[in-house]
Amino acid sequence: MVNTMTICYIIAMEAEAQPFIEEFDVQEVPGFFAPLPCRLFETQIGEHRLTVVLNGKQHGSDLVGCEAASVATLAAIQRLQPDLVINCGTCGGFKSEGAHIADVFIGNAVMFHDRRVPGDDAWGTQALGNYPVWEGAKALAKDLGFGMGKVTTGSSLDMQPCDLQIIQENGGQLKDMEGAAIAFVCSLFSTPILFVKSVTDLCDSGAETFEEFSKNLAAASLALRDANKRVIEYLIKK
Numbered sequence: 497m498v499n500t501m502t503i504c505y506i507i508a509m510e511a512e513a514q515p516f517i518e519e520f521d522v523q524e525v526p527g528f529f530a531p532l533p534c535r536l537f538e539t540q541i542g543e544h545r546l547t548v549v550l551n552g553k554q555h556g557s558d559l560v561g562c563e564a565a566s567v568a569t570l571a572a573i574q575r576l577q578p579d580l581v582i583n584c585g586t587c588g589g590f591k592s593e594g595a596h597i598a599d600v601f602i603g604n605a606v607m608f609h610d611r612r613v614p615g616d617d618a619w620g621t622q623a624l625g626n627y628p629v630w631e632g633a634k635a636l637a638k639d640l641g642f643g644m645g646k647v648t649t650g651s652s653l654d655m656q657p658c659d660l661q662i663i664q665e666n667g668g669q670l671k672d673m674e675g676a677a678i679a680f681v682c683s684l685f686s687t688p689i690l691f692v693k694s695v696t697d698l699c700d701s702g703a704e705t706f707e708e709f710s711k712n713l714a715a716a717s718l719a720l721r722d723a724n725k726r727v728i729e730y731l732i733k734k
């Protein structure tokens with residue numbers, strides 16, 4: 497990419513980030529984003545700056561979802577001016593698409609699946625989002641041997657029939673609660689975005705999503721740590 501770069505990870509949940517934070521020994525900069533709830537951790541890797549922004553908490557639980565992710569991304573881009581934003585986190589996958597628990601995928605596209613807005617094509621296009629992802633994502637996935645998938649974002653953990661219909665009609669594969677919101681903010685600044693997603697649950701397995709998610713969160717977070725080690729090594733060698 498560039499000689500000296502700033503990489504900015506945006507991660508929703510502390511549990512998703514913890515193994516990665518420990519691996520890279522990133523240190524918190526307390527109050528950096530005050531009064532916003534998001535939290536900054538950072539370290540230096542050679543001449544490169546590695547930053548991790550967590551959405552933060554409210555009422556004692558992690559702020560998952562689009563609103564907190566948008567706030568964190570806006571603040572992060574304005575304050576840190578990253579060369580690359582990486583949204584790393586867990587997602588629901590689809591058995592029918594060949595996904596398994598704790599698999600790691602790189603996003604090749606991103607959209608919303610729960611914004612049903614009547615009107616002409618322009619409204620529909622805006623509602624779906626379909627924001628650009630970093631042009632280097634495909635080569636990275638190929639070189640590191642990761643599968644790719646289309647990230648599809650909504651505000652709920654469960655999946656209603658109307659969500660599934662939009663996901664299927666538009667080729668969604670990696671169901672999360674932040675990706676498209678983060679990509680939206682990145683698109684406003686022309687900041688490239690890369691998605692690194694690990695599967696905690698299979699949306700078409702028939703299992704109860706929250707149970708599956710809770711059971712597999714730790715394994716998926718370890719898979720994210722291992723994937724991110726390789727992603728960062730790849731990026732700083734570029």
Ligand code: SAH
Pocket residue numbers: 508509557560561585586587588589652653654671672673674696697699705709
């Ligand atoms: N109450 C849960 C909250 C988890 S919300 C808890 O306390 O642990 C799920 C988080 O994981 C979101 O940040 C979302 O991006 C991701 N996620 C994992 N599986 C998902 C799925 N099937 N659908 C939507 N988001 C999912």
